[in-house]
Amino acid sequence: MKTLTTLITAATLALGANLAMARDLGPDEALKLRDAGTIQSFEKLNEAALAKHPGATIDDTELEEEYGRHIYQVELRxxxxxxxxxxxxxxxxxxxxxxxxx
Structure with a gap:
């Protein structure tokens, strides 16, 4: 039983660590990253997303940091x-x- 409890605890901690590895970035932080040249302009990123689906429109966008990498998510219709x-x-x-x- 002790081994099972240890395994469950370890799995829970690992899952929690993975969830903590991705975080949403607010508008102020996103603009600072853009202005510093760390990320591309939102216009260029939106154009790249729209190029995959010509004629689509953007419903929502979000910038996240995952494992030290900035990911721009675009929802299109x-x-x-x-x-x-x-x-x-x-x-x-x-x-x-x-x-x-x-």
Whole structure:
């Protein structure tokens, strides 16, 4: 029983650590990163996301820091009403994920 308790505790701590590795960045912090040249302009990042789905519109955006990397998340709706989630490396503009929203 002691071994099981230890395993459960270790798993809980590991999960909590993983959740703490991603954090949302507020507008002020995002603007500071942009102004410092740490991340690309939001216009360029939005253009990169929209290039994946021509004719789509942006519903929402969010900047997160995950494992020391800045990730720009864009929610799009294409001209057929399909929702897409696009994640970009905010420093390089590289598309990391592009999938249909569930």
């Amino acid at each position: 294409d001209d057929k009403g399909v929702e897409w989630d696009v994640e970009l490396d905010a420093k390089t503009g590289e598309v990391l994920k592009d999938h249909q929203d569930d």
